[in-house]
Amino acid sequence: MRQRLLDRRDVETTTLAFRRSDGSSTHFEASIGFDAQGKPKEIFLCGAKSGSDLDAMLNDTAVAISVALQHDVPAKAMAASVARIPEEIDGPGLLPASIVGAVLDLVASYEKTGGEG
Numbered sequence: 001m002r003q004r005l006l007d008r009r010d011v012e013t014t015t016l017a018f019r020r021s022d023g024s025s026t027h028f029e030a031s032i033g034f035d036a037q038g039k040p041k042e043i044f045l046c047g048a049k050s051g052s053d054l055d056a057m058l059n060d061t062a063v064a065i066s067v068a069l070q071h072d073v074p075a076k077a078m079a080a081s082v083a084r085i086p087e088e089i090d091g092p093g094l095l096p097a098s099i100v101g102a103v104l105d106l107v108a109s110y111e112k113t114g115g116e117g
Contacts, residue, residue: 010034042066079104
């Protein structure tokens with residue numbers, strides 16, 4: 001059951017680098033909000049042109065992930081369910097195939113450390 005988060009809570013903002021399918025990289029800002037126990041429970045994303053399709057996708061992605069986190073779905077479980085690509089041609093799929101996977105990997109790293117990614 002979802003519990004309301006405190007109005008004032010710890011938040012950590014970090015730059016998230018993501019490698020695109022063409023090999024280039026792009027950067028987004030990710031702010032992770034924590035509950036009173038130090039568990040990540042929300043995420044905010046920015047880095048796209050305001051009003052663009054990508055901006056809307058980042059916002060919707062953040063809302064969907066936040067709702068899942070607030071219903072105690074681990075980011076690690078969500079991350080295991082999204083597409084992955086190999087680092088090398090014949091290698092296993094380890095890298096996130098989209099910004100969604102990159103965000104879930106980031107949040108999962110905070111779950112492991114209890115608030116320190």
